[in-house]
Amino acid sequence: MSSISSTATGSHGSSVHDHVQGHDLTHGHGHGHGHGQSFISKYVFSTDHKVIGIQFLCTTLLMLIVGGALALGVRWQLAWGMETMPFFGLLFKTEGGQISPDFYTMLFTMHATVMIFLVIIPVLAGAFGNFLIPLMIGADDMAFPVLNMLSYWFMWPAIGFFGLSFLSAGYGAAAGWTSYPLLSALAEAAPGSGWAQNWWLIGLTFVGVSSMMGSVNYMTTIINMRAPGMTLFRMPLTIWAMFITAILQAFALPVLTAAGFMLVADRLLGTCFFIPAGIIVNNADPTVGGGQPLLWQHLFWFYSHPAVYIMLLPAMGMVSDMLSCMARKPIFGYKPMVYSMAAIAGLGFIVWGHHMFTSGMNPALGMTFMVSTVMIALPSAVKVFNWIGTLWGGRLEFNTVLLNSVAFVSMFIIGGLSGIFMAAVPVDIYIHDTYFIVAHFHYVLFGATLFGVFGAIQFWYPKMFGRMMSERIGKLHFLLTFIGFNGTFFPMHLLGVAGMPRRYANPYMYPYLNHLLDMNQFMTVCAILMGLAQFLLLGNFLFSLKFGTPCGRNPWNANGLEWAAPSPPGHGNFDVPPICYRGPYEYSSPGAPEGEDHWMQTDPRGKGWKPPAEH
Amino acid sequence: MIRSVFHRLLTAVSGRPAAALAALVLCGAAQGCGRQEAQFTHRAGFENLMPEAQSYVHEALEQHFGTPTQVVAWEQLPIKLHAAAGAVGAAPDARSIAVNYSQQNLPIEPGLQTAWLSGPLLQSQGDPAWVEAVDVAGRIMFEQPLASVPAEGDRVAIGPGEVLRYGRVLYAEHCQHCHGVSGDAQGPTASYLNPRPRDFRRGIFKFTTTTASNRASRADLARVIENGVPGTYMPSFKLLSDAESMAIIEYVLFLSMRGEVEYQLVTQLGNDYSNQAVKDRIDGGETRKGILDEFTGMVNGGDMQEQFNETVESIVTRWVEANEPEAIIVPGAKRPPATPESIARGRMLYLSQDLNCVACHGEAALGDGPQSYSITKNAAGEDNPTPGLYDEWGNLVKPRNLTQGIYRGGRRPIDLFARLHGGIKGTPMPAFGGKKTDEELWDLVNYILSVPFEVRHPGDGLKEARPVVEDVEQVATR
Amino acid sequence: MKKFWIALFMLVPILALWSCYVAPERGWWFPGTTGPYGGEAASPMGRRIDDLFYMILAITTVTFIGTQLALGYVLWTGARRGDAGSGEKAWFSHGSHNLEVIWSIVPAGILLFIALYQMDVVAAIRFKSEFPEQVQNRPLAEVTARQFEWRIRYPGFDANGNLLPLMADPQPTDLYAVNDLRLPAAQPVMINLRTDDVQHAFFLPELRVKQDAVPGLTIPVWFEADRADEFTLLCAELCGWGHYKMRARFVALREPDFLQYLRDLQAQQDYDGVPDAADEE
Known part of the structure; x- marks a missing residue:
């Protein structure tokens, strides 16, 4: 590939120089060095991607x-x-x-x-x-x-x-x-x-x-x-x-x-x-x-609607990486994972109409949107099966990263399955704009994405700052968030089925919703618990900046290229220009060097080394 | 240092997750503390009084009306205050009484308090008597024996102030965000509404079926709550129960009377004891101390109390009168059928110099008469900021566009008749009752109801003023 | 500690299933007053919608239990393998082509079935040509949503006391009501849905009816109440600060009662305040 070779020599001038500088950074002096950069250009208007x-x-x-x-x-x-x-x-x-x-x-x-x-x-x-x-x-x-x-x-x-x-x-x-x-x-x-x-x-x-x-x-x-x-x-x-x-x-x-x-x-x-x-609102002049x-x-x-996947796909990708690493096992079905993400993205462009099933839309068009919307569940299902497949037979390390990632999968199952209800037009007619919808998208956007993000923060924090975040606080944060999250959002499904509309400042003036007050109070207590738990994350994040255990380049024994760079990487990232020898998920590989269960992408070693086959 | 604290924190939290959890929940609960109380605010003009007069007005209001969360059930007001009230009936004993009710507003439920309005128990300082149950014979049973046995005929209130308390809760839920805690139309959602919500504090309500000089009756308020005011943000609260609607009405009356008392006090004291008046008087040679002494003397045993009572008395009388049958507009004749002749006569009246409807509503009844573009004067005699007509509350009001078929006070013939007969109170819409006969007003009603269905052609203008009926006759005879 | 986490993850499906299981008897389920737990839809179409809901619920519940059990199983075995001293390595596998094919094709079939199975219900609700014969072009009322109430317009009676058809524009004979929609029960009825200002949605939860009222459009909506009863009518599309205030009712009446209601409405609307009118009756 011609594009790759040009990259290796650096596409912009300073990179070679930076590679040399990068050696200092392993000593933990923080980010970038030299060049007479001022504080502002280094930390405020920085062009460094990190x-x-x-x-x-x-x-x-x-x-x-x-x-x-x-x-x-x-x-x-x-x-x-x-x-x-x-x-x-x-x-x-x-x-x-x-x-x-x-x-x-x-x-x-x-x-x-x-x-x-x-x-x-x-x-x-x-x-x-x-x-x-x-x-x-x-x-x-x-x-x-x-x-x-x-x-x-x-x-x-x-x-x-x-x-x-x-x-x-x-x-x-x-x-x-x-x-x-x-x-x-x-x-x-x-x-x-x-x-x-x-x-x-x-x-x-x-x-x-x-x-x-x-x-x-x-x-x-x-x-x-x-x-x-x-x-x-x-x-x-x-x-x-x-x-x-x-x-x-x-x-x-x-x-x-x-x-x-x-x-x-x-x-x-x-x-x-x-x-x-001819619309008159608030006795203003009629519209023209x-x-x-x-x-x-x-x-x-x-x-x-595609934005929903913008809010989900990256978390899916990160969780795949984290699960594979914490299970010490290759990702199950790498290519199906890629294809299903592509399918989600492709289908994501032709399902927007399902938000409008109760608006005035040509019903024939509505049916088309219904079929495409139901079918978008398929690639999501394939991904879930593959994540479970990834964990299957793994050697799990029950740390914060794994817990958050498994929570992602577990919550995404709920959020995905509840999506099927609203993909079906007749059922959606009833649950549209009720709390069922609110439950669904919080399971996807919070239950899935944010748990993925919490895991990702824990996972890549060492790379960002050269120190580990506290596992104890991380686990406590996870526990409280997980309990608070489910306590807050699972009952919303039931509220939705009971017909409670969203966006009501006072639903209880409707007799048929009156008895749901208790449940709402329970949910609010859970939400407060969950809200307070986020201060643990914040505290953990800030305190670990200074007091976290310092770590080396690859604290998780992971395979990706990023773990070959110093922690934190200096300006220009890699002290040794990386060369990629294999896929990113060669955990527990029989071909890996003796005594190691990971086999880094940059690692040229290995028993009977041969070019990895594309799977 | 910080590091060691952090580590201690780490061990503490991980060692005792239950304790940490409890601490978190406590933090959450602490959020709920520091509950604020809703407050009545004072009307414009209050701030101009000298501080002593301000505190007098404030205390007088608080003494007789209380605060939103501690409403005073003042017997003087013609308001349904209690869940029920009446006289003690036959054979009272310490555990139960029969009551001959003079009013029954809300169901009597266990847990209600009992207040004695006369008799030996009026003065007793013991625990209030709580209603335990109502037996099959309708006797009220008490949880604890009474301190003494009341006499037959003693006046008693069950659930004292309960209607107002209930009304206040409902008002806070449904009305307060527009009409304001004090009924001042300054709630948080009020500012952008067009027209502005009603300010109760003048005791004036626009759409009534009472004659021009009268206040609104309870039935008028009930109708507005039930049907809303079409074309405005006052929605229909049709599904409120009768008890809920009643409680809200009583609370609105309470706020109106409170507002009126405040208005009268502020106006009266404003003559002599506003900051400006005091300054003028000092400039005129009086001393501040002299003015203060005069004011204190008037309040403490002077004629202020009497004046206050008179004010309240006159306010109360007007509200009582509004609910008398004589106050209600009853047309002297039935509505005639809306024949072309009747409509034509109505149209003539509409255009007549006498009633001069066109000045505001315009010839085509589009609500665009010349008055709606004129500079008008406010109560103080100054020009209003923008051209147009203004109501008592200083809000710009547009004359109704009668072609839309939206009638804010209701679309029944009687509603339109009452509008013409009694006017729209607090607005430039005058009362024609007495000025025109009821038959003439009916013709006008028939005309107004026909306006939305008039067939209009380009170029039609004044010639429509000719009674259509003549054309019809000419065509027929031709 | 690992067991604790696995238990925590497994608690989710257990509690989820438990809460759905006890939901009907605790009133956390469909609104309504009939049926074993009071949650039965009050219209034939509503029951078809509920049937679809239950079908999807059954399919998703099986999937849910299956995937969660699978998750629990892999966590359990993975935890044992990860125990210190177990010495076991993770199973080195990049996946299984056969499994991928199976778990693509089977869900695809099920999902396609779900989609196609709904088609006729969608058609019956939404296609104008599929509307029941009786309601074709025969709206009984015009419901106009506005901030924040429902204004209803019925056709009135002609001089002989016959009900007139509903015209697109207001007529002198029309009858008006607010927040109180009354229509005949036990037969399909159609309304014309409009809005005066912003977008609203006409929602009858007990009948499973929902349709947005879009500014500038008049949308026909048909439904059928099983029995003469009172139902909730509310707004389901954010329409401003008073969105929650649009509380109204839909009262289904027997046909003669409906006509009588309209006559009463007419009498009320013609009331001219002269009391002898009442005495004559």
């Missing part, structure tokens, strides 16, 4: 706290709605801390916004994508380091604009994270539909631009900058997942960005893409023009 990845990670962990606080506000309202709400209630002093219903709509809107756009997407693609891609493929940095830096710094305007949204009248956008027009299109429609909605849309655009920059960079880097010997089918599944995610983003994001601009234009320039004629609100739903979900 620094950017860590910046992303810290930002998203901060945002996790914000999003979690908003979520607890939502939970509190559902459990003790007419009483003083802690913290947020301070905004409603005369009301005795009883929040208003529009504030509640803001809470869940901004919770979703923060969690999706500022936590999950950036923590996967931004933090781990950035940190891992060059290390795992044996590159010295991203293809476009400056673009990479910009992709991080475009997050901050987004955070700033979302923050402005909080400061606007109504305390934030309140039309749901889906922002369906006309609620989001007409400023008169709700307190949060004024400038808060404009800031929200502009913030969304910045998130989109940031993701787009990342996506272009990842694709280019993965295609062009792999180390010698790193063929496509020797790439770890994490890289495959990041690659597919980048493609998804590249194709889906422009649609959302366009839709966002159209909505901004509707709101500020008087266009009528989404606004039909012949727009179609359903157009937004098509455009929005054309992005946001």
Whole structure:
């Protein structure tokens, strides 16, 4: 492969020099050296993919706290709605801390916004994508380091604009994270539909631009900058997942960005893409023009359904790597794993209509979406079977990484199976916009993705900082989160079947929902437990920076290229230019050097060494 | 140092997970502490009073009306306060009494308190008597024997203030976020609503079936709660039970009366004891101490108490009168059929100089009359900030566009009749009752109800003012 | 400690299955008042939807138990192999082609079955041409959602007391109600669903009916209540701060009662406040 050989010599000038410098870094002096770089260019406006990845990670962990606080506000309202709400209630002093219903709509809107756009997407693609891609493929940095830096710094305007949204009248956008027009299109429609909605849309655009920059960079880097010997089918599944995610983003994001601009234009320039004629809201003048609100739903979900996989695939990839390492066993069915990820991505583009089964859509089209949506369960099922197959016959190390990864699989089974219910149009008609949906996507996005991320933090933390995170705290964090998570979200399935609609500030004024109050209070207690448990993660993360056990290059005895680099890797990553000799999952291989159960990709040794067959 | 703390923490947590868990749950519980109380806020103008007058008004209100969470059930007010009230019936004993009810508002349930409004138990300082049950004969049984046996005819309230308490809970759940804790229409969702929610504190409600000079009756409030106000954000609360609706109405009346008392006090004291008045008086040669002494004298044993009682009395009288049959508008004639003739007569009335409907509602009844574009004056005689008509609360109001078929006060003929007869209170919509005969008002109602179905052609203008009936006759005779 | 973690993971399916098992008797299941646990749908179409739900539930439960047991098994054996001193190495395998084929084809078949099996129900609910004969182009009421209530318009009666058809535009004879939809029971009925402002959704949980009201569109919705009874009607699409306030009811009436209701509505709507009207009756 010609592209590989060119990479090895470095695609940009400084890399060779950096390789030499890298030797110092094994002494644990922290990141990059020399060049007279100032603090700002080293740690703030850094073009080093590792620094950017860590910046992303810290930002998203901060945002996790914000999003979690908003979520607890939502939970509190559902459990003790007419009483003083802690913290947020301070905004409603005369009301005795009883929040208003529009504030509640803001809470869940901004919770979703923060969690999706500022936590999950950036923590996967931004933090781990950035940190891992060059290390795992044996590159010295991203293809476009400056673009990479910009992709991080475009997050901050987004955070700033979302923050402005909080400061606007109504305390934030309140039309749901889906922002369906006309609620989001007409400023008169709700307190949060004024400038808060404009800031929200502009913030969304910045998130989109940031993701787009990342996506272009990842694709280019993965295609062009792999180390010698790193063929496509020797790439770890994490890289495959990041690659597919980048493609998804590249194709889906422009649609959302366009839709966002159209909505901004509707709101500020008087266009009528989404606004039909003659609508009178809040006794404002009737609307003019012949727009179609359903157009937004098509455009929005054309992005946001693939976005669900953007929020899941990288975690799937990382969990595959972690499971394989902790089971000391090759991944079961490497190629089916790759193909199923590709299938998920492909099908992901033709299932968006299932969010609109109860809207006005041609029913024939609805049937098509139903078939494609049901079928997307297939590649997911194949992946689950393969993960179980990976653990099957493994020699499991029950550490935090394994626990979180197994939780990923276990929770993903629940989230995946509950998805089949809503893929079926008639059943979806009933459960649409009930808590069943809320249960489903929290099982996928929190139960699966976030447990994957917790595992990944534990797993790659030594590579990031050269120290291990505490296993004890990690396990305690896992235990509390796991209990709190299931206690919070499993009952939501039952609430949904019982017909409790989502986004209700006070469901209990409906007699048929009255008896569900107890269950909601139980869920809120679990949610508080889970929320508090995250401080363990935060504490563990911060304290281990200084007090964690220092580790060598490969504390987990893992195979990937990243473990051949120093911990933490210096600027330019590898002190010895890596050459890839085999796939990433050769654990417990009979061909491995004597006495070792791992066989690193860079390891030229081995009994009867021969070129590894492509499986 | 920090490191050792961290390690100790590590061992502590891993050694005793149960303890750590308990600590976490405690932290969670601690979040719930520090419960805030809802508070009544004071109206505009209160801040302009001198501090002593402010504290007088504040205390007077708190004494007679309490706070949202500690509502005072003031017997003086014409409000259903208690779950039930009446006189002690035959054969009372220490464990049970019969009651001849004068009012029964809510079901009597175990756990309700009993309050004695007269007789020997009125003064007793013992534990309140809790209702244990109601026996088959309807006698109230108490959990504990009473301190003494009440006499037959003693007045008793069961569940004192229970209606207001219930009303307050429901109000907080359904109404407060718009109408505000004090009924001041300053709730968190109020600010962006068009039209603004009702401010109860003037005692004025727009859509009533009482005559122009009267307050709203309970039936009027009940109708608005049941049907909502179409075309506004006041939704229909049709599915509230009768008891819930009743409790909310009583609480709204309570807030109205409280607001009116506050309004009167602030207005009265504002003449002599506002900061500005005090400053003027000091400039005029009086001393601050003199003014203070005068105020203190008036409050302590002076005529302030009397004035206060008179104020309350006049407010109470108006609310009592509003529920008397004489206050209700009853048309003197049945509604005539909506014949073309009747509609044409109504149209003539609509266009007449006399009623001058067109000044606001416009010739085509689109709600675009010249008044809706004119600069109008506010209560203080100043120009309003934007052209248009304003209501008592200083909000811009648009004359109704009658072509839409949306009638905020209800679409029954009687509703429209009452609107014309009694006007829309607190707004520039005048009352025509007495000015025009009931038959004429019915013609006008018939015309208004026909407006949404008028066939309009381009170029139709004033010529529609000609009674359509003539055209019909001409065509027929031709 | 390993056993503890495996137990923790296995607790999830156990508790999940337990909570679903006890859910009906504790009221954590479908809303309704009939059926053994009061959760039976109150419409024939609702019962077909429930049947589909239970079919999917059965399939997913089997899959769920299977995968979770498999997970527990591999964790258990993996833990024993990982014990210090066991000396066993992990099983070196890159997978099995046959297994992959089996666990692709079998789920594919099941999923395809699930998808195709639903088709006729979807058609019956949504295809206008598949609507029952009686309701074809015969809406009985127009339901208009607005922030935050349901305004209902019925056709009125002509001079001879016959029910008129519902017109697209308001008529002088129309009858109005709010938050209280009443239609005949035990026969398919159709409404026209509109919205005055933002998007809402017409949701009858006991009948398993849900349809969004999209601004600018008039959408026909048909359903059939089994019996004369009162059901909940609520909004299921975020429509602003008062989304939860759109509490209304759907009352299914016997056909004569329905006509009587409309006549009562007419009498109420024509009430002119003159009391002798009542005395004459």
